[in-house]
Amino acid sequence: xxxQGRILVVDDxxxxxxxxxxxxxxxxxxxxxxxxxxxxxxxxxxxPVDAVLLDIVMPEMDGFEVLKAMKGDxxxxxxxxxxxxxxxxxxxxxxAIELGAxxxxxxxxxxxxxxxxxxxxxxxxxxxxxxxxxxxQVQKLARAAQVLKVGNYNPAKxxxxxxxxxRDALGDxxxxxxxxxxxxxxxxxxLRQSIKxxxxxxxxxxxxIIWGLVAPLSRMASGLDAHPFGMAxxxxxxxxxxxxxxxxxxxxxxxxxxxxxxxxxxxxxxGAVVSESLVFFVAGKIEAxxxxxxxxxxxxxxxxxxxxxxxEQPSLSRFAGLLLGLLGxxxxxxxxxxxxxxxxxxxxxxxxxxxxxxxxxxxxxxARRPEGIATITTVGIMQLVAAVILLPIALATGQMIYPAATxxxxxxxxxxxxxASLSANVLFLHLITxxxxxxxxxxxxxxTMAGIGWSVVLLGESLNGWIWAAxxxxxxxxxxxxxxxxxxxxxxxxxxxHEAPQT
Amino acid sequence: MSISxxxxxxxxxxxxxxxxxxxxxxxxxxxxxxxxxxxxxAAARDGRLDTLxxxxxxxxxSAREFGDAELAALCAAIEFGSKQGALADAIAxxxxxxxxxxxxxxxxxxxxxxxxxxxxA
Numbered sequence: 001x002x003x004q005g006r007i008l009v010v011d012d013x014x015x016x017x018x019x020x021x022x023x024x025x026x027x028x029x030x031x032x033x034x035x036x037x038x039x040x041x042x043x044x045x046x047x048p049v050d051a052v053l054l055d056i057v058m059p060e061m062d063g064f065e066v067l068k069a070m071k072g073d074x075x076x077x078x079x080x081x082x083x084x085x086x087x088x089x090x091x092x093x094x095x096a097i098e099l100g101a102x103x104x105x106x107x108x109x110x111x112x113x114x115x116x117x118x119x120x121x122x123x124x125x126x127x128x129x130x131x132x133x134x135x136x137q138v139q140k141l142a143r144a145a146q147v148l149k150v151g152n153y154n155p156a157k158x159x160x161x162x163x164x165x166x167r168d169a170l171g172d173x174x175x176x177x178x179x180x181x182x183x184x185x186x187x188x189x190x191l192r193q194s195i196k197x198x199x200x201x202x203x204x205x206x207x208x209i210i211w212g213l214v215a216p217l218s219r220m221a222s223g224l225d226a227h228p229f230g231m232a233x234x235x236x237x238x239x240x241x242x243x244x245x246x247x248x249x250x251x252x253x254x255x256x257x258x259x260x261x262x263x264x265x266x267x268x269x270x271g272a273v274v275s276e277s278l279v280f281f282v283a284g285k286i287e288a289x290x291x292x293x294x295x296x297x298x299x300x301x302x303x304x305x306x307x308x309x310x311x312e313q314p315s316l317s318r319f320a321g322l323l324l325g326l327l328g329x330x331x332x333x334x335x336x337x338x339x340x341x342x343x344x345x346x347x348x349x350x351x352x353x354x355x356x357x358x359x360x361x362x363x364x365x366x367a368r369r370p371e372g373i374a375t376i377t378t379v380g381i382m383q384l385v386a387a388v389i390l391l392p393i394a395l396a397t398g399q400m401i402y403p404a405a406t407x408x409x410x411x412x413x414x415x416x417x418x419x420a421s422l423s424a425n426v427l428f429l430h431l432i433t434x435x436x437x438x439x440x441x442x443x444x445x446x447x448t449m450a451g452i453g454w455s456v457v458l459l460g461e462s463l464n465g466w467i468w469a470a471x472x473x474x475x476x477x478x479x480x481x482x483x484x485x486x487x488x489x490x491x492x493x494x495x496x497x498h499e500a501p502q503t
Numbered sequence: 504m505s506i507s508x509x510x511x512x513x514x515x516x517x518x519x520x521x522x523x524x525x526x527x528x529x530x531x532x533x534x535x536x537x538x539x540x541x542x543x544x545a546a547a548r549d550g551r552l553d554t555l556x557x558x559x560x561x562x563x564x565s566a567r568e569f570g571d572a573e574l575a576a577l578c579a580a581i582e583f584g585s586k587q588g589a590l591a592d593a594i595a596x597x598x599x600x601x602x603x604x605x606x607x608x609x610x611x612x613x614x615x616x617x618x619x620x621x622x623x624a
Contacts, residue, residue, distance in 0.1 A: 026519030086564040
């Protein structure tokens with residue numbers, strides 16, 4: 001409120017209403033006039049009013065009743081009232097004052113007195129408003145202190161922006177509070193980010209170790225003459241049943257009509273039908289360590305897809321890292337060109353589709369994931385859908401594997417691959433959900449390293465100089481690309497904080 | 504019974520010297536005067552003291568505004584009597600008020616014509 005006040009005139013007699021309105025307007029104030037007590041209360045409840053000039057004798061609801069209603073309403077009781085009435089008895093004036101009126105004037109008042117009374121009343125209102133405002137801000141500061149006391153240092157939750165703008169001791173105190181909270185919050189945020197990155201890193205290593213097992217195990221299965229489509233079918237079926245069994249036991253299984261089947265068909269094609277079948281086919285033709293090195297392309301492809309889809313901004317160093325990784329793969333291809341049969345070369349090229357499937361799967365899962373379906377349930381549905389797709393293919397191609405009555409090496413290998421596939425898929429989805437597809441795509445590097453390690457340990461494969469050179473190039477590429485910084489939003493600066501609703 | 508030019512000039516000062524607004528205020532009483540006079544007479548005839556008291560109060564307020572002390576005093580007496588619940592000469596008094604109200608209206612109309620619109624008699 002500046003020098004101009006918002007005054008409400010309440011009088012049922014039109015000439016007097018007009019006179020009071022004109023008098024307040026002549027004093028430079030804004031005036032609204034009404035003819036009854038009821039209208040006056042309605043107006044005050046819906047519009048800001050700084051002072052009321054109130055008549056007493058009015059039909060239906062007189063001025064005394066208006067005063068009573070105002071004093072009973074917390075939103076109106078602070079509005080000052082001057083009763084202006086032609087009542088001649090002193091009792092009425094006393095009653096009006098007792099009911100909360102600030103002053104009492106006869107209707108044929110002196111203009112000088114009227115001006116003095118109205119302006120004094122508005123001045124008092126301004127002082128009172130400032131006091132109320134100050135007290136409210138002190139209360140806000142006290143609430144902010146309570147928020148800090150319980151350990152919530154998010155500056156946005158303190159609601160101190162308005163108080164921080166004050167140029168007095170209260171404003172200083174609010175700024176001290178906000179600055180301290182901002183610093184602590186920032187430290188906490190960095191700590192949370194570090195923990196998140198650390199946990200993500202462990203998840204990547206674990207995922208790499210588990211996923212790295214798949215290629216050597218697949219190679220072992222091919223040594224047992226296992227058919228690729230039959231293998232893929234049984235791996236999908238077993239891992240799918242395990243996940244769905246768990247989901248049913250936990251009560252997280254959605255109703256069939258709640259499942260987006262098209263999404264799961266695409267997910268199954270990328271994450272199991274094509275990729276797993278390819279791994280089993282390729283494992284019979286080329287060494288497991290080579291497959292593992294080729295899988296490293298997933299990380300690079302994930303970056304490429306993410307940049308193409310504008311999920312992540314590409315940079316020069318990342319681009320250089322991509323080129324180095326590709327160079328590593330080309331070194332492997334060169335090695336295969338010079339030292340292997342044309343069939344192995346063909347299968348090496350075919351193997352390039354495996355990381356492409358994984359990268360596309362990661363991007364798809366990151367871009368859109370079915371809402372309200374748990375991670376294990378999601379993987380379970382995907383694997384069962386894959387099994388349903390693979391069954392007719394395995395039967396039609398004569399590649400169906402019929403388990404022996406007495407489980408042997410092949411059955412054990414299938415179970416191991418299913419367990420590895422299940423764990424890797426759940427972990428992969430978990431990492432994507434929490435850290436993004438690009439970060440999860442880094443698992444490919446650990447998969448490659450673990451895959452080479454497993455191939456050496458389980459299959460006795462050896463690596464020549466070219467392979468080591470390829471590995472070195474991809475590691476350098478990994479260093480240049482670096483993990484994406486998955487972080488929560490920065491806290492707002494003190495000056496930009498929004499007022500938070502106070503509870 | 505007669506208006507006071509001094510009272511009207513004070514009103515003019517109060518509203519910031521705007522003749523148009525003053526004319527509007529006076530005209531608003533002129534518009535209400537006859538219904539008010541009729542209301543006073545009817546209330547007195549029917550013995551509705553509440554209504555009579557309120558109508559007398561309204562006329563009293565306006566009479567004071569325009570400086571008609573005699574009419575204001577008459578209205579105050581009726582208002583007081585109606586509050587006490589005893590009005591021996593209610594009809595006679597209300598007739599006087601009604602006449603005073605109409606006179607006030609005519610004087611105000613003349614004032615507007617003469618003082619605010621610059622008409623000559």
